[in-house]
Structures are given as structure tokens and as C-alpha cells.
Amino acid sequence: MNDPFVSALNSQKATTEWMSTLTTNMTNMYTPGFKENKVTFRTFLGGAVLDQCDKNFGQGKSTPGTATANLFLEGEGFFVTRTPEGKVIYTRHGEFDFDKEGLYTNKDGYTVQGYILNDKGEIMAGTKSLSSDLYEETITKGGALDVPTTNIKLWIDPNNGKYLGKYDDYEIKNDGTLYGKADGGKKKVPLYKIATMSFHNKNGLFELKDGQYVETEESGRPVMGRGEIRSGLLELSNVAFKDNIANFQQAKVQMELANKLISSQKELLQEAMRLVSQ
Numbered sequence: 001m002n003d004p005f006v007s008a009l010n011s012q013k014a015t016t017e018w019m020s021t022l023t024t025n026m027t028n029m030y031t032p033g034f035k036e037n038k039v040t041f042r043t044f045l046g047g048a049v050l051d052q053c054d055k056n057f058g059q060g061k062s063t064p065g066t067a068t069a070n071l072f073l074e075g076e077g078f079f080v081t082r083t084p085e086g087k088v089i090y091t092r093h094g095e096f097d098f099d100k101e102g103l104y105t106n107k108d109g110y111t112v113q114g115y116i117l118n119d120k121g122e123i124m125a126g127t128k129s130l131s132s133d134l135y136e137e138t139i140t141k142g143g144a145l146d147v148p149t150t151n152i153k154l155w156i157d158p159n160n161g162k163y164l165g166k167y168d169d170y171e172i173k174n175d176g177t178l179y180g181k182a183d184g185g186k187k188k189v190p191l192y193k194i195a196t197m198s199f200h201n202k203n204g205l206f207e208l209k210d211g212q213y214v215e216t217e218e219s220g221r222p223v224m225g226r227g228e229i230r231s232g233l234l235e236l237s238n239v240a241f242k243d244n245i246a247n248f249q250q251a252k253v254q255m256e257l258a259n260k261l262i263s264s265q266k267e268l269l270q271e272a273m274r275l276v277s278q
Contacts, residue, residue: 008261014041015255021053022248025239032063033093033211034237036244050200051200054203060092060238062162062230069097069104071172072233077196077225078213080149081110088113090197090205091220092235102155102163113149114178114192121177121190123147138222142200152178172231196225 021037028034036056062072071094073079089110096112099105104112115123122129123146129243138145157165167180167189176194181187199205204218215222 008258011254011258011264013049015251015258017053019248019251019255022244022251025244026241026248028210029241030236031259032089032095032214032234033060034239035060035092035211036237036239055205055207057202058173058238062233063236065095065232065234066217067097068172068232070095070232070234071194071226072230072235073196074230075225075227077198077227079220080113080195081106082113082149082151089208089212090215091211093211095234098154099219102153104152104154105196111151113195114152114176115147116150116196117177117190117193121193124195138183142198144221144223145183149235150192152192152194154178154180154191171230174228174230176229194229196227196229197222198225199223205267245261 022038022079025036036058038054038056040054044208059074062074065072071079073092078092079094079096081089081091091106092105096104096106099109104114107110118124118127118129122131122221123135124130124146130145130147135145154163154167154170155165156163162168162182163180165169167182169181169185170191171179171181171188172194173179176196177190178192179188180191182189198213199219199222201219202244204216204220205213206216206219207213219230
């Protein structure tokens with residue numbers, strides 16, 4: 001038979017963690033790219049015992065960004081970024097822009113990763129190009145594209161103010177292709193394809209900090225993402241406020257019950273000690 005005092009303590013500890021998780025969710029309801037945390041319980045035989053906290057990687061709604069370089073990923077996958085130390089970080093938060101050196105980065109200075117394209121829009125793997133059919137087949141089968149990514153850079157010529165010295169502007173299409181534009185938009189040249197990756201077990205990813213993930217043995221190796229990219233938009237948090245506030249009210253009731261059980265057990269113990277000492 002389980003000790004009721006231990007069961008109450010277990011319930012109190014698990015409920016505290018549950019309430020903390022719900023608070024984090026609601027606090028980040030308007031944080032772009034934030035993914036809701038979901039708590040599950042393993043058993044109630046020894047009190048409420050926390051099983052695990054998983055991420056809800058469901059799609060968040062879009063909202064206008066602050067620059068055309070901001071990206072919204074609709075569908076499966078993550079944007080690929082790289083830290084100055086070379087560590088690969090996966091994220092859904094597409095608040096990207098070009099820095100003063102022309103590098104495409106996020107606010108932490110991580111470089112957005114992509115693939116170099118030839119003038120036909122084909123991904124270059126060294127000196128060879130990949131056909132669009134092979135690329136689409138890889139996505140359909142959920143496989144990895146074994147081509148290294150690169151930093152995306154649109155250096156601006158200080159003499160004429162043009163991107164890469166010859167493009168007036170740039171445009172990012174829904175397939176993630178970044179075009180250089182010239183002659184008032186009449187000339188469009190594919191330059192990069194923004195890399196997106198997904199994982200067969202996304203909940204196996206390790207979250208370094210809110211919205212930034214690294215692969216693990218549990219997540220498996222990254223495979224090609226299947227999402228479409230929208231320029232000038234950001235993804236909002238996917239936190240369902242009503243569900244979280246309802247769960248928080250339930251957690252409060254559970255905490256009150258656990259506290260009352262602990263208080264009752266203390267009173268019984270004190271009474272037993274009093275009787276023994278007489």
C-alpha cells in the first residue's frame with residue numbers, strides 16, 4: 001500500500017511543475033515561433049507523477065513581420081541556422097535580415113543556411129548540379145539531401161548600392177528560392193535556396209533555449225523539410241490560451257487537494273506522536 005503522505009508529496013511536486021509549464025506557455029503566447037509545452041502524467045497510484053513534457057510542433061498562425069527578409073514556414077520543417085562556432089541550430093522563428101556585411105542572419109547573429117544555385121535554379125553540389133526531380137523525390141521520400149549548406153550572403157556594393165554589385169533588389173519565393181532582381185524586375189536570377197529540415201522524431205530534439213533546437217540520437221538525422229516559405233511574415237506561438245487557462249484551473253484544484261492531504265497527514269502524525277509520548 002502506498003504511503004498517503006508520499007503520494008501527496010508526489011502530487012504536489014508534479015503539480016508545481018505542471019503549473020510552471022502552463023505559466024511558461026501563457027507567458028509566451030505572443031512570442032513568435034514559440035511551441036506549446038504539453039505535460040503528461042504516468043500514474044496516479046503513487047500520486048500524480050509527471051511522465052514527460054513534449055512540444056506541440058503544430059502550425060502557428062502567421063503575422064506580418066518587420067522586414068521582407070522575415071520568413072514564415074508553412075508546413076513541416078525548421079529553418080537551418082549556424083552559430084559563429086559552427087553549431088547547427090534548427091528553428092521555426094524566421095525573424096531574419098541581412099546584416100551590414102550582407103550576411104543573412106537572425107537576431108543572435110546565427111547565419112541562415114541555404115544552397116547555392118546555378119542559373120537554372122538547380123542546387124549545386126560542388127561542381128555538379130542536382131535535378132529538380134531528384135530534389136522533389138528526396139522530399140517526397142522524407143530523406144536527407146546530402147549536400148552541405150552554406151551561408152547566404154548578399155553583399156552590397158558601396159559604389160552603386162546594388163546587391164552583389166548588379167542586382168537592384170531580391171525576392172524570396174514560396175519554394176525558398178532567393179532571386180536577385182535587376183532591370184526593374186525584368187531580370188531575375190536564382191542565387192540561393194533556403195534550407196529547411198525536419199526530423200522523424202521532433203520531440204527527440206534538444207531545446208537549447210526557446211525555439212532553438214539541436215539534433216540528438218533520439219531525434220535522428222535531419223531530413224528534407226516539406227514546408228512552403230512566405231516572405232515578410234512570421235509564425236506566431238501555437239499556444240491555445242483557453243486550453244492552458246482551463247488546465248491551470250484544474251492544476252490549482254489538484255494543488256489544493258495535495259496541500260490539504262499533506263496538512264492532514266501532518267496533523268495525524270503530530271497526534272500519533274502526542275499519543276506515543278503520553
